[in-house]
Amino acid sequence: MLIKKTADLRYSEVTPKSIYLNRRKFLAGVPAAFLGARELLAPSARAQAGAKLPDLVKSPFSTTEKANSYNDVTHYNNFYEFGTGKQQPAQNATNFKTSPWTVSIEGDVAKPRKFSIDEIMKLAPLEERIYRHRCVEAWSIVVPWAGYSLSVLLKQVEPGPKARYVAFESYWDLRQMPLARPELTGIALPYVEGLRLDEAMHPLALLCVGMYGEALPPQDGAPVRLVVPWKYGFKSIKSIVKIKLVASQPPTTWNLANAHEYGFYSNVNPQVDHPRWSQATERRLPSLFQNHPTQMFNGYASEVASLYAGMDLKKNY
Ligand SMILES: Nc1nc2c(c(=O)[nH]1)N[C@H]1C(S)=C(S)[C@@H](COP(=O)(O)O)O[C@H]1N2
Ligand SMILES: [Mo]
Numbered sequence: 001m002l003i004k005k006t007a008d009l010r011y012s013e014v015t016p017k018s019i020y021l022n023r024r025k026f027l028a029g030v031p032a033a034f035l036g037a038r039e040l041l042a043p044s045a046r047a048q049a050g051a052k053l054p055d056l057v058k059s060p061f062s063t064t065e066k067a068n069s070y071n072d073v074t075h076y077n078n079f080y081e082f083g084t085g086k087q088q089p090a091q092n093a094t095n096f097k098t099s100p101w102t103v104s105i106e107g108d109v110a111k112p113r114k115f116s117i118d119e120i121m122k123l124a125p126l127e128e129r130i131y132r133h134r135c136v137e138a139w140s141i142v143v144p145w146a147g148y149s150l151s152v153l154l155k156q157v158e159p160g161p162k163a164r165y166v167a168f169e170s171y172w173d174l175r176q177m178p179l180a181r182p183e184l185t186g187i188a189l190p191y192v193e194g195l196r197l198d199e200a201m202h203p204l205a206l207l208c209v210g211m212y213g214e215a216l217p218p219q220d221g222a223p224v225r226l227v228v229p230w231k232y233g234f235k236s237i238k239s240i241v242k243i244k245l246v247a248s249q250p251p252t253t254w255n256l257a258n259a260h261e262y263g264f265y266s267n268v269n270p271q272v273d274h275p276r277w278s279q280a281t282e283r284r285l286p287s288l289f290q291n292h293p294t295q296m297f298n299g300y301a302s303e304v305a306s307l308y309a310g311m312d313l314k315k316n317y
Contacts, residue, residue, distance in 0.1 A: 082177060
């Protein structure tokens, strides 16, 4: 007897025709994101939290240190727009609507424009980059991010002659983020960050759309964020909607909140303590203890130290 494998069977062969036709009619009204089959996916479904990212390219920038569990990285977050507690973003961001989504790139650029999240996801091959990620609060994690160098996106718009800094802005909408009020968070919103243009163009600076082989979950900054691995975590702004190339150093959220404690540069530096705690060691999650020495530039000194040649890193903290 000839037995067909399931994969060879057409749907019409195993389903009575009336049901088959009805199902087709029914499916026509279902958003493509629920259907599963790749061919049926609307383009933006690729960016939906949890969607698999096929064909990730391995990156030479990856650390060989052991990555944290997905649970560690998705249940210990700073994302003040969804609450200031570490467990709150996982609870409060579950319904964060990130489609449609556009990122506007403006300022001193030859070709200002808006990119849809689909355009961003397709601009370059997505790489898996396993980076150490060090929060200014002296805890750290190792995360397999997915994305490509931010420089790829910036080159698209052609930075102009006066562009010396890049300013970033996060999504902010009280209807989706009822806790995102300055009196509750203690920080001004929208969340803003900035890099010097040469820092932003450094290949390690990652425009990140995923982690663990999937599109970013909301609490980690869906659908697109920065990951700047040699700097404290707060420089890695989440859920970006605007990028502006500017002539002078832009305001940054934590510096606005407390300039004495949080500088513009915020390079990881075990020799420059936070005014209220040491930065010499870190707590690698899920440990409860300071169990790891902190490295200069978070271990990326050979790649990035030259960006700061001749600068006093105590002054420029
Ligand atoms: N918009 C926005 N981006 C943000 C934050 C935030 O509160 N809002 N927190 C920052 C801080 S302090 C850290 S440590 C990292 C945390 O990233 P993770 O939760 O994916 O580990 O996000 C950064 N980006
Ligand atoms: Mo942080």
